[in-house]
Amino acid sequence: MFFTVFANEKLDPHVLPRPLILEYPEKVEIGLKQGDKEELQLKCSSWRVAGEANNLSPWKTIPSECGEYVKNYMMGRAYIVDLEMVSKEAENYAKSVELSSDGNDIWVFDVDETLLSNLPYYADHGYGLEVFDSTEFDKWVGKAMAPAIESSLKLYDELLGMGFKVFLLTGRSERHRSITIENLKKAGFRDWDKLILRESNKPADYLAGLGLGPIDFLSFVGPPIDRQLCMLVEEDANGTIALEDHGKTATVYKSEKRTEMAEDGYRIVGNSGDQWSDLLGTSMSDRSFKLPNPMYYIP
Template structure:
């Protein structure tokens, strides 16, 4: 009996199928040191950048200094083409659902904590000049930007802020901005954007200089609890806003793939 011969072209096709998953997997994953694959090695495609952004939001990718250069277009598109707003709206739906379930007391000690930068106020215009986070953090440049007081309100958070006040909650705005250099500019910016009626704006004072955001904000929340406040909700765009001690009954992470605050 004459055995049928498999055409050489078909053999090459099946060989390619066997090899493809391995090469694709290598292309999508960062190097062992945590950095993304370089453009010359085939990195920077949309799938890697989507995975990187998910890892950032889930706090699985930590201690990163800048957005991978391959992902600038992905982050830019995410922030300005509508998906950021969609994700933000989903988080806000969860916040309002929780808010409406809280049995408010009558002692005026029910409280919420809100971060300021990229929670209450947007710095998107500033980060556009930094290639949406691809350039290293520039404290001098950011201070110059913040001192102008031109950061617009993030509209859904302003709505939340007003709803909290309407229901009778005490709202504390806690920010890592320096009290000495940015205190008045921050107050003016918040007021100009409609954040009026909060219980207290807390900025980083000298005693917290050099401390991590986690330690600083934990200490502030602990002090609020010692004053008798019950923190029902804690909202921020960084995991360092939400980790540590006295985090509140529930925490809510707003999307922000442009920078990481430890």
């Protein structure tokens, strides 16, 4: 499996994992000679393409030397041309598929940087130079102002027209369901069949599974009762302790959800996402489409 390396990550169980980006000890170094602009361009381009080809180890921020490169890429035509290329390939593939009459042919879309663009947010936060800040990002999500990625909206509408069912599978939390729906509709997306978000607020179920009753986490002092429990517990922006499937990597979470789709009788014909963790794992799609994203990495 591509993702075994993540499973090997030795996370400190005392540190609560954040919802999107886990902390990695590795420092990103791409060995740049200072002052050589052309070499810098080559190296940063190489780093970006290595990411698109899933060759990079987990990373937390973009290489500091590549801030200007990533900004130029994201704000210039290259990003748009790359997005259009991937959408066009997806469309051509979709057209080549003979859909069955049972209506069970589905296309899975990720949301952030796949259907909706958070570029306005990342433009204010260094295009990936800054470490991900879930509190700040949640504020942005709460505005429901993320614009559509135009080429994805076009593909989305074409797929619906061809008779595909569309499933949205996102790493966003259930608590952001209504704001996510508002944002998607505002951006022009409609008629999805399912919107699957990460479940939350199930600590009671988990504790019951351990044979334990309710625990007041906020006042709990001492060694962790259960290593796994600490991995699964997350403190949200309001200070509320919630047990989510946030403790899983996106690869594991999205694989589980795809497996449920398959068990429900759906055929996952296509899958579009900006992260390899949207696409790899189990119950993979017949074909997957990796949208460009050099700004952040989700395992």
